[in-house]
Amino acid sequence: MTSKIKKVGVLTSGGDAPGMNAAIRAVVRSCAYHNLECVGIFRGYQGLIEGDFKDLDARSVKNIINRGGTFLKSARSKEFMTAEGRQKAYDHLKKEKIDALIAIGGDGTFKGAIVFNEEHNFPIIGIPGTIDNDINGTDYTIGYDTALNTVIEAIDKIRDTANSHNRLFLVEVMGRDAGDIALNAGIGAGAEEILIPEQNLGQDRLIESLRRSKLSGKTSSIIVVSEGDQIGKNIFGLAKYIEENLEGYEVRVSVLGHIQRGGSPSCYDRVLASRMGVAAIDALLANERDVMIGIVHSKMVSVSFSEAIKGENKLDMELIRVADITSV
Numbered sequence: 001m002t003s004k005i006k007k008v009g010v011l012t013s014g015g016d017a018p019g020m021n022a023a024i025r026a027v028v029r030s031c032a033y034h035n036l037e038c039v040g041i042f043r044g045y046q047g048l049i050e051g052d053f054k055d056l057d058a059r060s061v062k063n064i065i066n067r068g069g070t071f072l073k074s075a076r077s078k079e080f081m082t083a084e085g086r087q088k089a090y091d092h093l094k095k096e097k098i099d100a101l102i103a104i105g106g107d108g109t110f111k112g113a114i115v116f117n118e119e120h121n122f123p124i125i126g127i128p129g130t131i132d133n134d135i136n137g138t139d140y141t142i143g144y145d146t147a148l149n150t151v152i153e154a155i156d157k158i159r160d161t162a163n164s165h166n167r168l169f170l171v172e173v174m175g176r177d178a179g180d181i182a183l184n185a186g187i188g189a190g191a192e193e194i195l196i197p198e199q200n201l202g203q204d205r206l207i208e209s210l211r212r213s214k215l216s217g218k219t220s221s222i223i224v225v226s227e228g229d230q231i232g233k234n235i236f237g238l239a240k241y242i243e244e245n246l247e248g249y250e251v252r253v254s255v256l257g258h259i260q261r262g263g264s265p266s267c268y269d270r271v272l273a274s275r276m277g278v279a280a281i282d283a284l285l286a287n288e289r290d291v292m293i294g295i296v297h298s299k300m301v302s303v304s305f306s307e308a309i310k311g312e313n314k315l316d317m318e319l320i321r322v323a324d325i326t327s328v
């Protein structure tokens with residue numbers, strides 16, 4: 001099939017994620033391979049509004065596959081939420097003669113892409129780049145695997161203190177409204193309890209379970225709490241509640257925060273990003289529109305943006321069972 005696409009813009013948007021650089025690299029090199037021009041857009045949709053562009057060729061993306069963050073920088077753009085902002089973005093694309101966009105980001109980025117396309121009928125292909133793994137239609141998002149590895153490395157260290165002092169640690173991990181990071185890192189780090197937004201167990205059941213563990217001989221505990229979990233008002237309130245209702249444990253809180261977003265991407269994320277970048281340009285050249293590239297059962301797939309942002313709970317409930325059994 002022939003395509004009218006000659007010039008492609010690429011941007012990274014929303015929270016940065018390890019592997020975004022590898023995805024940009026794959027997009028740029030795929031453009032070079034297919035003799036397409038490629039333009040980097042800085043600071044996501046905000047750079048689109050401001051016309052912050054730079055031509056990229058195959059050599060522009062050397063030495064970045066191993067680097068965290070995104071060399072194109074990212075942003076959460078309030079202006080792009082307005083029709084006026086999106087009109088400015090469109091005007092810059094037209095002025096620069098860009099025919100299509102590759103948007104690397106999360107659910108918000110794809111929501112923005114839908115609105116932009118409704119208003120301006122502009123071809124956009126999405127690549128899921130977010131540590132949260134909260135996108136429908138793909139088993140993995142770029143950055144998630146690296147974040148999981150960062151979290152378990154951190155919890156392994158916390159375990160040393162928990163064990164040496166017979167303490168109970170509440171460790172808060174990211175994930176906005178999704179429990180994927182908490183559940184998988186919790187199992188991987190051998191957590192005693194894992195609190196996720198998808199399953200509110202209640203404070204009393206938690207205390208009961210911790211009491212049982214203590215009776216079974218446990219002297220320290222690690223509880224992984226997803227930032228979106230509803231059980232306590234916040235993690236410090238939950239710590240206070242546990243101290244007041246469970247005798248014999250000193251409780252400490254550790255909020256892992258943005259260390260989860262940084263660092264060199266894992267091999268899995270680099271390969272995933274490379275595959276998705278190549279698939280995105282393939283999709284564009286095959287005249288696919290308004291889709292995100294996903295991975296399902298190790299195969300590349302195209303998923304409509306509307307499907308990708310559905311926010312359906314794709315958490316594997318079998319994992320909750322595994323967590324329960326392995327923490328007995």
Ligand SMILES: Nc1ncnc2c1ncn2[C@@H]1O[C@H](COP(=O)(O)OP(=O)(O)O)[C@@H](O)[C@H]1O
Pocket residue numbers: 013014015045075076077078079080081082105106107108109110111112113115129130
């Ligand atoms: N409903 C929307 N309409 C227009 N733009 C949106 C919308 N939702 C998000 N965006 C744009 O996408 C950007 C990235 O979304 P955000 O939620 O911050 O991160 P992520 O893409 O990682 O989920 C936002 O800063 C905003 O500019």
Ligand SMILES: O=P(O)(O)OC[C@H]1O[C@](O)(COP(=O)(O)O)[C@@H](O)[C@@H]1O
Pocket residue numbers: 014015016076106107108129130131132174175176227261
């Ligand atoms: O760094 P910020 O802007 O405060 O955002 C924190 C949020 O970003 C994330 O790290 C990534 O979320 P997005 O991929 O949606 O940007 C969330 O886990 C967290 O809730």
Ligand SMILES: [Mg+2]
Pocket residue numbers: 014106107108130132176
């Ligand atoms: Mg998001």
